[in-house]
Amino acid sequence: MGWFDYVWMGILAVFQGPEMFSILGLAIPVTIVMILMGFLMGVAVGATPGLAGPMAMAVALPILISIFGFTPDALLPVMGFLLGIMKGATIGGAVPAILFNTPGTPDAFMTTLDGYPMTKAGQARKALRVAHFSSASGDTFSDIVLIFCAPFLAVVVERYLDLPEKTALLILSLAFIAAVIGGSVGKGLISLGLGLLAAYVGTGEDFYPRLSMGSQTLAQGFPIAAVVLGVLILGEVFKSIEELWQENRKSGALAVVEQSGDQRLHWADIKRLLPYISRSAVIGTAIGALPGIGSTLAATLGYTTGRAAHARKGRSPAFGQGAPEGIAATEAANSSVSGANLIPVLSLGIPGNAAAVFLILAADSIGGFNPGPSVFRFTGDQVNPEMVIAFGLFTCMMIANLLNWTIGGAFMRSMGFMSRIPKHILLPVVLLLTLTSIYVQETRMVAIWFTIGFGVLGYLMRRLGISPLPFVIAYILGGKLEESARQAFAATGGDAWFLFSSSVSIAFMALTVLVVTLSLRKPKEART
Amino acid sequence: MRSFERANLILGLGAVGMAVLVACVWVPADVTTGMIEKVRRQITIGDALAPTLAAGFIGFGGLIVAVFERPENARRISARNLQFLAIFLIIVAIGFAVMRWLGPAVAGLLTDQGYRALRDTAPWKYIGFLVGAAGIVAALIGLVEGRLTLRGILVGLAAAIGLIVVYDLPFEDLLLPPNGDV
Numbered sequence: 001m002g003w004f005d006y007v008w009m010g011i012l013a014v015f016q017g018p019e020m021f022s023i024l025g026l027a028i029p030v031t032i033v034m035i036l037m038g039f040l041m042g043v044a045v046g047a048t049p050g051l052a053g054p055m056a057m058a059v060a061l062p063i064l065i066s067i068f069g070f071t072p073d074a075l076l077p078v079m080g081f082l083l084g085i086m087k088g089a090t091i092g093g094a095v096p097a098i099l100f101n102t103p104g105t106p107d108a109f110m111t112t113l114d115g116y117p118m119t120k121a122g123q124a125r126k127a128l129r130v131a132h133f134s135s136a137s138g139d140t141f142s143d144i145v146l147i148f149c150a151p152f153l154a155v156v157v158e159r160y161l162d163l164p165e166k167t168a169l170l171i172l173s174l175a176f177i178a179a180v181i182g183g184s185v186g187k188g189l190i191s192l193g194l195g196l197l198a199a200y201v202g203t204g205e206d207f208y209p210r211l212s213m214g215s216q217t218l219a220q221g222f223p224i225a226a227v228v229l230g231v232l233i234l235g236e237v238f239k240s241i242e243e244l245w246q247e248n249r250k251s252g253a254l255a256v257v258e259q260s261g262d263q264r265l266h267w268a269d270i271k272r273l274l275p276y277i278s279r280s281a282v283i284g285t286a287i288g289a290l291p292g293i294g295s296t297l298a299a300t301l302g303y304t305t306g307r308a309a310h311a312r313k314g315r316s317p318a319f320g321q322g323a324p325e326g327i328a329a330t331e332a333a334n335s336s337v338s339g340a341n342l343i344p345v346l347s348l349g350i351p352g353n354a355a356a357v358f359l360i361l362a363a364d365s366i367g368g369f370n371p372g373p374s375v376f377r378f379t380g381d382q383v384n385p386e387m388v389i390a391f392g393l394f395t396c397m398m399i400a401n402l403l404n405w406t407i408g409g410a411f412m413r414s415m416g417f418m419s420r421i422p423k424h425i426l427l428p429v430v431l432l433l434t435l436t437s438i439y440v441q442e443t444r445m446v447a448i449w450f451t452i453g454f455g456v457l458g459y460l461m462r463r464l465g466i467s468p469l470p471f472v473i474a475y476i477l478g479g480k481l482e483e484s485a486r487q488a489f490a491a492t493g494g495d496a497w498f499l500f501s502s503s504v505s506i507a508f509m510a511l512t513v514l515v516v517t518l519s520l521r522k523p524k525e526a527r528t
Numbered sequence: 529m530r531s532f533e534r535a536n537l538i539l540g541l542g543a544v545g546m547a548v549l550v551a552c553v554w555v556p557a558d559v560t561t562g563m564i565e566k567v568r569r570q571i572t573i574g575d576a577l578a579p580t581l582a583a584g585f586i587g588f589g590g591l592i593v594a595v596f597e598r599p600e601n602a603r604r605i606s607a608r609n610l611q612f613l614a615i616f617l618i619i620v621a622i623g624f625a626v627m628r629w630l631g632p633a634v635a636g637l638l639t640d641q642g643y644r645a646l647r648d649t650a651p652w653k654y655i656g657f658l659v660g661a662a663g664i665v666a667a668l669i670g671l672v673e674g675r676l677t678l679r680g681i682l683v684g685l686a687a688a689i690g691l692i693v694v695y696d697l698p699f700e701d702l703l704l705p706p707n708g709d710v
């Protein structure tokens with residue numbers, strides 16, 4: 001079995017999977033329908049200020065698992081749907097940013113700078129077309145990089161890294177995430193430590209589940225969905241409702257601007273935009289490949305770099321005054337993060353952002369697919385089903401890109417009305433949806449209390465400027481880190497210095513210290 | 529000392545204090561094996577090592593925050609934040625209490641069977657969820673708007689009915705709250 005056999009089997013797994021229905025005798029596979037539905041839902045969610053892709057993923061996951069069950073056949077439809085949401089939300093975020101000066105997602109903030117001035121100048125539809133073209137280009141580029149990089153990176157990791165090196169790599173990744181997310185290394189480390197601590201409650205190798213305080217409820221540990229959804233989703237919902245409560249709703253009458261002039265995107269426009277899109281796609285992909293660095297930074301860097309190039313050329317209008325190049329630079333950068341963000345997930349098993357966390361959660365809930373280097377392991381003549389799923393996922397991503405290129409633009413432009421749904425009505429519904437979906441999965445009231453408890457923790461962390469993402473990533477990786485350290489310790493014959501047993505692991509540990517030390521030099525406050 | 533300087537100092541020292549408590553009190557009292565164990569003449573990592581290291585991260589992070597990180601825009605929790613959190617949690621707690629106990633109370637009053645026998649039968653299985661869920665949504669909308677409105681109640685009812693349609697009607701094996709606990 002070679003690479004091409006697996007690529008082909010991955011494609012077939014999508015196209016020859018279970019049939020949803022047939023049109024004129026042509027079978028329509030369920031995975032493709034799920035990608036389409038996820039994509040459309042993602043665009044709608046992204047176009048709604050106050051909602052985000054991960055929220056939709058959180059709410060959809062229990063429903064999807066109920067529909068498809070816990071069989072290997074469920075993996076591609078469920079993960080295809082989630083990938084669709086991820087991609088749809090990426091382009092949807094530009095809609096309210098351009099039409100109403102309200103970014104649907106944080107990474108679309110820079111889009112408002114030129115998008116809204118274009119709307120005010122009567123060029124809203126053209127601005128949306130520029131955003132869609134740039135976003136789809138950046139996303140497709142980043143997926144291609146993912147498809148070529150992740151398998152080879154995974155093979156390198158499997159071939160050259162032994163247990164001590166893998167443990168050191170996990171420590172380096174966690175330190176990197178703690179150091180770069182949010183801008184405060186101290187707060188990142190607190191978040192990381194809390195996440196690890198939560199992961200170790202009710203687990204361990206001894207008969208007595210550690211840190212359970214003798215309670216049967218804690219002895220089972222915290223349900224993963226309660227922790228992830230509580231900290232990531234409820235924490236954000238609590239904070240947003242409080243902000244609305246404190247603002248007491250400012251009046252939001254929207255001025256309607258007459259749209260006029262040529263709204264189409266011509267080849268000459270595309271030629272002018274391509275350098276900006278290419279530059280930003282490379283920036284976004286490079287940033288996305290590093291775990292923990294979000295699309296907001298990519299958008300900022302893409303915009304700043306594009307603005308410098310634009311100023312050198314002396315083109316008009318300038319960035320910030322309605323330049324289509326500004327929208328292109330931002331949207332290409334933030335969209336190219338999404339594919340590249342899956343490089344550390346698929347090659348190392350390390351989630352780099354909230355969307356990746358939900359993909360891991362789905363894989364963990366369904367079973368049969370453990371993202372990490374072992375996914376791309378060749379098993380002689382026997383088929384490695386995980387590698388088939390991985391290439392199936394790549395196929396899903398390319399189908400989502402195809403949908404993005406074909407129907408994405410029109411659907412995105414029709415979603416302007418979503419921006420008008422008041423946030424204070426939407427957020428309590430999201431809260432209820434999240435808590436109900438937790439109960440449906442866990443079927444015990446205590447899971448709801450855990451989720452609310454972790455929601456309070458997420459809220460307090462946000463209020464204190466502590467990013468919740470290191471917490472969630474550490475919670476997910478905590479068990480893996482301990483297991484890997486136990487195995488490495490045993491394999492080296494109980495060597496306490498196993499993390500310094502080879503030049504590679506020493507290099508990883510040195511990098512860990514370097515990352516933390518360098519981050520200490522410029523403490524800033526978190527944006528969350 | 530200015531308030532922003534105090535905010536991160538308190539957070540940092542709080543984290544250090546928590547780390548000390550976890551490493552020196554909770555872990556020794558609530559983990560049955562040590563950091564390093566000798567099992568059948570083999571040295572292995574015990575259950576206490578990982579949580580102690582987690583505490584180490586919290587303490588180290590706290591120390592960094594307390595000593596090195598005192599930016600002027602340091603975030604802190606205000607009395608108004610705590611006031612909001614208290615109101616919010618009270619609303620949610622009352623809503624879930626209604627959700628948990630209303631169905632059994634109504635079934636107890638109107639039938640001889642009790643709620644447990646009826647928990648998978650309409651309309652009994654929806655009573656608590658519908659009222660509790662709609663109440664939470666309406667109360668939270670009312671919190672932001674400053675008063676309870678008919679629109680808020682209708683949105684709450686629509687959301688609860690929507691969830692019943694999505695989770696309960698198509699799936700026989702899924703249970704809405706609180707029907708898995710009663």
